[in-house]
Amino acid sequence: MGWLVMLRGFFSDKRATSAVEFALIAPFLLLLVAAILAYGSIFATSISLQQVAAETARATIGGLSDAERRSLALIKLAAIGDQYPMLDVSKVTFDFDEGTGTELSRLTLHYDMSMHPAYTLDKLLPLPQSPISYSLIVTDGNGV
Numbered sequence: 001m002g003w004l005v006m007l008r009g010f011f012s013d014k015r016a017t018s019a020v021e022f023a024l025i026a027p028f029l030l031l032l033v034a035a036i037l038a039y040g041s042i043f044a045t046s047i048s049l050q051q052v053a054a055e056t057a058r059a060t061i062g063g064l065s066d067a068e069r070r071s072l073a074l075i076k077l078a079a080i081g082d083q084y085p086m087l088d089v090s091k092v093t094f095d096f097d098e099g100t101g102t103e104l105s106r107l108t109l110h111y112d113m114s115m116h117p118a119y120t121l122d123k124l125l126p127l128p129q130s131p132i133s134y135s136l137i138v139t140d141g142n143g144v
Helices: 002-012 019-061 066-082 117-121
Strands: 093-098 104-109 131-138
Touching: 002 019, 019 066, 019 093, 019 104, 019 131, 066 093, 066 104
Parallel strands: none
Antiparallel strands: 093 104, 104 131
16 A cells, blocks of 8 residues: 555656656757757858869969969969868869860869768768869950
């Protein structure tokens, strides 16, 4: 009989209800916060790469030959890479397509995201494929 009274008292006690509810909801809330931080850092990295690609492409306009345009792009990429804290310049690969027979060149930057801090959550979140790339087409600076 005494254990029945104790059991009834246990089930009618509401003092720890908030703690139990928090324990059930907390993992989902922490995952939501982690996802917001992960996607925010991925977006910041992507926008940084887009800006670097635009500045690098802009630097190629003054070149008189394809070799000079490629050289100007590499110099600009090396010069501005440290100004973007979300990018590790050593992970940026560079393609320059001269567009033979046309007066347009294509500049493409690829960034390897595989070691990005957000990718520690790749088993829990659907993250973008690595590498991310930005490509720009630039006139060859002859007034076209």
